Each structure stands twice: as C-alpha cells, then as structure tokens.
Amino acid sequence: MGLNFRSNCAISSALDLIGDKWSLLILRDMMFFGKKTFSEFAASEEKIATNILSDRLSNLEEAGIIKKGKLPDNKKTNIYSLTPKGITFLPSLIEVILWSDRNLAEHITPENKLLADIIKKDKHSFTEMMYAKLEKEIIIK
Amino acid sequence: MGLNFRSNCAISSALDLIGDKWSLLILRDMMFFGKKTFSEFAASEEKIATNILSDRLSNLEEAGIIKKGKLPDNKKTNIYSLTPKGITFLPSLIEVILWSDRNLAEHITPENKLLADIIKKDKHSFTEMMYAKLEKEIIIK
DNA sequence: TATTTTTACTTTCAAATTGCAAGCAATAAT
C-alpha cells in the first residue's frame, strides 16, 4: 500500500493510479451505468475477481478518486461514489470511447456504438450533461 | 500472444490493448519526445526493463498502433513509428495530461506543467499542430 | 424469534506476469 510514483511526469503519474486493466472499468460502471455497490461492480460482464475488485476499490479510495459511504437506512451495503477527482476523468474516458469507436469498430457492440454516436453528435453538450448529472449525485450524498 | 478481449465494450477493449503501466509511456515518448529507437525508449526516466519493453513494442505493433521499420543506411537500428491508429490516441493522452495537471499538481515538474499550460491555452490548436507534425513523420518514412 | 439469504469482503494457492541481471549475435564504428 502507499502510492509510489515512478516519475514526475503527468502521464506516468496518472498511470500509477489507474494504469491497469480494471480501475477504469470501475469508473466506467460508476459514470455511465450508475453502479454504486460491490456486488454491482462484481456483476459486470468482464467478471472481475472479488479480491481484485476489493483491492482496486481501496486503491481508488486511497487515491481520492472515489469515496466509500453508507445509506442511512442500511448498515451493510457500501455505497461507492465519484469524487470531483474521479468525475473529471470523464473527458479521458470519452476520448478512449471515441478512439475505440474509430479503431476497434469490429469489437464494439451496437449498445456501445450508440454511446459513441451520442458523443460524436455533440461532445461538448454530452460532457456538460454528464458533469451536471455526476455533480448532482455528489450533492445528494 | 494473440489479442484476447474481455468484452465488446469500447473502454474495456482499449484497455485490453494499452491498459498497463508501460504502453502509454511508449506512446508518450513517441508523440511528445520524438523517440524512435529501442534504446531511446529504454533510457526514459521510468526505467522500463528491456524484456518488458520488447514485449510491449511487439504488442503495440501487433495491435497496429505502432510499426517497426529501418532507415535505408542502417541495418541494425529499428525505427518505431506511430500508425494512424497510434496517432489518434493523442486526444486521450491530452486529457490525461490535463487531468494530472489539475489533480496531481504536486507531483508534476515544471517541465511537464509547461506542456499542460500550452494545451490549456488552446487545446484545439495544440491538437491540430501535433496531428500535422505526427502525420508528416509518417509521410517521411 | 429462528433461519436463511445477502453483502462485502478475506483467504488460499496455483498460474501468470514482472523486473533485475546477465548474456548474446549482428552490425557499425574505430
């Protein structure tokens, strides 16, 4: 545990936090699919192992990208939500979606192509709409 | 070897290609620092091991993100260059740089902050300038 | 109230990946 940066480069430092095969999928599930709980993340189609999920959630929390909370009427279920640091990863994810849409078209299902199509239609508006939605969710909690 | 996609999601599929701690650093070195050879990549300050570098270069080549060539007067030195698929990763890298600039400011050296400052001043112009430069390099070879 | 189910993990262990160091063969420079 404890973050260890390889250098003082912007890209390298970001990769030290989220540069693996799972962290961004958790952010994807939170941003685009509204997932909030451990079991919701575990149910995603890429089938992350629960020990890895547990590890990545605590890494992301330690990095200040997500935070862990509870709902007032439930002492068991943890509710994970994006911090501003996590929310501002949206433009990076949008660009990755657009890259895949252009370059890996044969692997992308219609459902996912749909999201790319919406972004392509008006990227700026989509980004603003998402920011508004994600920031509202922060205020609720 | 052989690509293995976990799902048909755009983000997941991109991560299956470049979702590790080293691949994007190679793209960074090519895009922003004009690095082209094995030993130039090996000399970067994050100190990638040569076996890992070798593995990542062949993965990126297999994925069509970079290509391997030679200069006419040198039979030894391999020259790696970005394909259009690699060049179009630029906007994703730019957004990651901006994210780090905002969220990991304390880790970023003045040199790297400078790049972020240029991007912030006029992201669109910077992107166009970089595309022009990177596409010109393709034509030369 | 007692029992069952759900939730969020943790543990175990084998397999895969990583990283350090050394080695190497072909080419290029001296």
Add this chain to the structure above:
DNA sequence: ATTATTGCTTGCAATTTGAAAGTAAAAATA
C-alpha cells in the same frame, strides 16, 4: 582487426493475478 553499440533473449526470483472457497455481519424471511 578490434571494440562498441544496438536490440534484443534468457534465467530466475519476486510480485501480482485470478479462481474458488470461506467468513462475519447485517438484513430479509418464515
């Protein structure tokens, strides 16, 4: 002809991953 450089590969120990099973606390159900 000799030395240096380049782009790797190999060997091996350490770390990380992933599948499966186990667990403890809370919540739902009977």
